[in-house]
Amino acid sequence: MKKALHIYAVNGKTNSGDFFLGPATKHRFEAMIDDTIEWSNFNVRTLVTEKEISLFNEYDYIVIGGGGLFLPDTNPNMVSCWQWACPVELMKKITSKVFVVGIGWNHFYGQDITMPDRNSNQSIPQRLEIFKKNIETLIEISQSFTMRHKGDVREIKKIIDPSFHNKVEFDFCPVIGYIEEKYKKDFKSGNLITFEIKDDRPNRRYFKKNRNDFYIELLYYIKQLILSGEKIAVMSHDGSVSFARFLQSQKIPFILLNNTIANQDKTIENYSMVKKLFCTAGHSQMTAYALGLDFYSLINHDKLQFFLEDTGMLKEDRFCLINEHSLIERLI
Secondary structure: EEEEEEEEOOOOOOOOOHHHHHHHHHHHHHHHOOOOEEEEEEEOOOOOOOHHHHHHOOEEEEEEEOOOOOOOOOOOOOOOOOOOOOHHHHHHOOOOOEEEEEOOOOOOOOOOOOOOOOOOOOOOOHHHHHHHHHHHHHHEEEEEEOOHHHHHHHHHOOOOOHHOOOOOOEOOOOOHHHHHHHHHHHHOOOOOEEEEEOOOHHHHHHHOOOOOHHHHHHHHHHHHHHHOOOOEEEEEEOOOOHHHHHHHOOOOEEEEEOOOOOOOOHHHHHOEEEEEEEOOOOHHHHHHHHHHOOEEEEHHHHHHHHHHOOOOOOOOOOOEOOOOOOHHHHHH
């Protein structure tokens, strides 16, 4: 049996999207090569040294992804300037076959690869060239290199040399096909109008709108839903709780659906309680799509818009650009 090392956010168990990426990416890769694999895992945020390269070369395959790994601020470093901190000179020593699967660009509004600080736009210009050389090397040594949105492909092509463009391909995040295959057939939706609102990087998500104002607009809409007889839920995709606390402060009755449980079946069971999902997380949107569950995108990150474009669902009754549109006008 062939052996493969899966390099991804191994410790992302409290994020339901990252948690599904483990089995989903392995499933996608085995289907790609038409073989069963003996798997080991490696944390993508570990600094790669000669020791790690020796480990990598013990495997037949190295599989990197999926996930939004091209963020500059989640694992800030001056080695690669993205989450996998593997120096170019060491990457070239990898003798195993390398596959990059469904990786994401994942930059927030106003952010570029030169900005390693989560809370500011402080730029280190030399990071761009470090990132460029690192990614070009990775593309060069890879058997295949796929990104999860066509918008992601467009963004990376703005940086890398045109000679590498034809090796970067679009392929949906592996979570979509995995959930479709495993859960869609028997899935039935519930009766809860559900809101999933991310907490991280509010300074980037709400650059033209105050977050509290956004919550107040949602509150007005939720009150109208309750008056019409709807039941409300808040879904926590990754431990985000500020919107739930806001609704509690306003004495709004709701059910909390906690997906930070590192359990596939229980997470899908939470989705089965949902009638319609209003979401700000890319993987919540993808999961709803995979299950055939009705959803509405509260877009405060490009990746949500990219996904709607990729699926032909960028239609006025399906999304609101939080920083551009009047939320109430769009919803009502």
